[in-house]
Amino acid sequence: MAVVAGIDIGGTNIEGAIVDDDHSVGDSVKVPTPTEGPEAVAEAIKGLLEELGAEVDGIGVGIPGPVNAGVVTTPPNLEGWQKSVNLKALLATTLEIPVEVGNDVNVAVLGEWSAGAGKGSQNLLGVWMGTGIGGGLILGGRPYNGTTGHAGEFGHMIVRPGGAQCGCGHRGCIEAYAGRNSMEDTARRAVDGGAASTTLFSIMEDKGKDRATSSVWVKALKNEDALAVRLFGEAVEAVAVGIASVMSLLDLDRVVIGGGLAEKMGEELVERLWAAVEPHCFVPMDSVEFVVAGLEDYSGIVGAAALGRAGLLLGG
């Protein structure tokens, strides 16, 4: 049986592990993401594979940015990357093994569909709630990447035209209300402007974090911090309006919620979203399952490995 590794490139770390063809994940290795650009990232992945200590036949890679036929276009959270990089070709040359590359959230959704909470679905929306809001789709029983590999930008669907400023430059995007970075910025502006007080930033300091992570938000919500409760309510509403619209457009059979916030909050988050979707949803909700991602941190590694194994099988 071919030995395949799944690699998850993030803004901070690159994580990888050997994944069996039954999708079980071996011990993972984490290395810092180099800031010197694609060649350095390729070398870091080479080192990571050596640390895994096995002869790897092929790999799959998830990366935060649009991917089309192995070409990555301006990944917004990676330093030192030009406009367009053929990462598939670069890694294949560096590693001398077959490589497949996909967008990180699309790959995580593929992982959940292959081995997690998405198993058996024909028409699935994955919503990944983290520093930003990502999305991925399975449509007609197969992964859907769109015309240029950009599909799944759920976080930049517009739920309030002319509303809150989003990091992307537009207004009223889902991410402007529900992305953790946007929520933190909104909280900071409210506090700086004297309009509100909050325990968010003291919790952050207590935990030794320099950003308001999911665990910081969960603690503030548990404390019934009024500002955190309000901003979290707006986040849930924005995501729910988007999910309802996608359900009306695509007649889904499943919605999978993943990412840092889903890992921390689990079923509670799914129940909050379900209740908030209902008032906006045109199609019957009883044929749609709402579930939390089942592979936790490993959705991306499992999906990347599935992609890598498929590439090996096709002999591409």
Add this chain to the structure above:
Amino acid sequence: MAVVAGIDIGGTNIEGAIVDDDHSVGDSVKVPTPTEGPEAVAEAIKGLLEELGAEVDGIGVGIPGPVNAGVVTTPPNLEGWQKSVNLKALLATTLEIPVEVGNDVNVAVLGEWSAGAGKGSQNLLGVWMGTGIGGGLILGGRPYNGTTGHAGEFGHMIVRPGGAQCGCGHRGCIEAYAGRNSMEDTARRAVDGGAASTTLFSIMEDKGKDRATSSVWVKALKNEDALAVRLFGEAVEAVAVGIASVMSLLDLDRVVIGGGLAEKMGEELVERLWAAVEPHCFVPMDSVEFVVAGLEDYSGIVGAAALGRAGLLLGG
């Protein structure tokens, strides 16, 4: 070569024609839609086929309502229909020929994709602007109908949560701003409440219409009627926000605008929409074509015939 007819069931009329396998449409026949329910509609289609004066080998049918495997669920604009009707089986029994059935807008989009403005597209959104706002999708190079045949409800995507009341019972749907029936109701409320005056209703009377049709709106817009201009602007904005969101989610290569308003306004409508999409759109717009439906009134008949011919070929 098999002789196939395309049949378009509407709330007022049923229209049908023989369509060649190069998608050219013969003389069409129109009969009033019976209000006594499915059996009467089947008999009316039988009469229509006799009027066409040819031995028909198979038909395809478009009907305004969700369709799954030939079963039509509660078509909102047809009188005398129960919750679920297997129209495919009923017509096959009545007519003794193979029958395929699809949702009317999905079928019209199929027509445009097969022979009109959608030709060659892999990932297409069709937006049909009429009494309501319909939608249809081609994804991954094939028609997309969703899990239960409800896919394409573009008109019930939410663009202003808590906004205008829609006929569907929800608030802030695209159709609540851009469906011709909603626009007429809004205009009437504004006039009745003394908040505005308009030439819409006198144009309607002059034209001998009992509803504000597309041609009534076009005339009022030409007259620079202030209320018509404002409501039409809100309609364009609502549709544009929805299109931008779908482009971000699905990374389309084409958007086709059809329905009564597109027939009357043509390129002008497409240009208005394109300009209004741009400020909301996350993905690059240069890889997406915006076009007017090319088959005018016959999208539905051509698409229905294509469906019928496919059914004959499959021997289902």
